[in-house]
Amino acid sequence: MIDIEATGPLNTIQDLGRPGYRNIGVTACGAMDTLALSIGNILVGNTPQAAGIEVQTFPFRVRFSARTAFAITGADCRATLDGIGVPPWWVAQAEAGQLLELSPPLKDARAYLSLAGGADVTPVMGSRSTSLRGGFGGLNGRVLATGDAVATGAATSTFLPKGGFGVVPPAVALKDVFPAGEGGALTIRALPAGEHDLFGADAERFWSQPWKISARSDRTGYRLSGDPIHPLETVEMRSHGVVPGVVQVPPAGEPIVQMSDANTAGGYPKIAGVIEADLWRLGQARIGSMLRFVPATHAQARAIERALGAYIDDVRRTARLVSQALSTVA
Structure with a gap:
């Protein structure tokens, strides 16, 4: 206790x-x-x-x-x-x-x-x-x-x-898999989501500009500040299921990244989805820090997952070997 x-x-x-x-x-x-x-x-x-x-x-x-x-x-x-x-x-x-x-x-x-x-x-x-x-x-x-x-x-x-x-x-063991961001901005990889193409040229600005994690962020979602993006026309959508990592864009045009306490449903258009292997890095981002989204493929996401899994397996082996070695002399 x-x-x-x-x-x-x-x-x-x-x-x-x-x-x-x-x-x-x-x-x-x-x-x-x-x-x-x-x-x-x-x-x-x-x-x-x-x-x-x-x-x-x-x-x-x-x-x-x-x-x-x-x-x-x-x-x-x-x-x-x-x-x-x-x-x-x-x-x-x-x-x-x-x-x-x-x-x-x-x-x-x-x-x-x-x-x-x-x-x-x-x-x-x-x-x-x-x-x-x-x-x-x-x-x-x-x-x-x-x-x-x-x-x-x-x-x-x-x-x-x-x-x-x-x-x-x-961050050190996997520095080649999780590279440091350019100019102090955290690099977060994501896949284009269902309504990505509805944003036209603004979709490109979503990927190219840096976003700041605003003070209105919490465990439910990170609200991002930057040059607003908007769909080409008003989109009326029914609420649909959302999960951590989904990036939604409300009418004001500043994205929200759903986090661990993510809502279970929402009706804002989805422009991207953060790959699961990058969610831990996003979870360590502080209020006021900057990030950039980088397009990823499903193959890249799977490769990053494998590298992360190998790191976890290596830690598990190390901990087991240390404990076993000491148990023999205890």
Whole structure:
């Protein structure tokens, strides 16, 4: 169990989401950076479905009430355990009474705290993810508050070296697959969507211009600021299903990218769909940052998925080998 000693708005318990209920209007929720949470769970020996804590407002401080393995992934939040630095993308052991503190990251938006055994809250519709709009899941359907106690489930036997160990962050390990953006703008790959051609010449401007993530953005969707784009004629559309990554264009002409808490349906025309392998990068983009959309093909999207899968498999092998090697001398 951990006790929350300092937190801020929007820090929640999340897992990989609640699929299968969009047809009845229930959004999937889940981590904005599913890759970071997945790696954290691997490092502490959890199942892929285990829940962790998504931290996007800082400082965040927790005290451990028992000996617990934990991992910090996602944004480099300059973590410390009793004042001693804990590197990013790292797993370590905390003793009872120790204090873990996460500070505002210098870049990226969200850090993930994974605990051995996972955050043990009651599953709702097969998931422990917090739905803030629905008021369910997580810890009573709300953000974490100072004074909260978060229980952990039964942990598997995982052996860690003294001081822990880390993995190469995906942005470094896969720098050829996820290239840095030009001019400070994040490059996000997407496929043209159903109403793409209705925008005529404005469709080209969607791809060519930089877009700024506006302050009106949240876990439901990123609203983008830039030179507005419009269809060639007014389009009257019935509401249709949407999922994370869909880029819709409302009448004002500034796109909205659906994110983890994406609406289940909407009637705005769709100009593009972000490839799934780039959603974790978008989930780490900060308010006010710039991005550019780059057209991708289905073949390219599949190749990026394979590279990402290979990275995850390599982390899983590394964690298993470290634990097995230490178990033989324990």
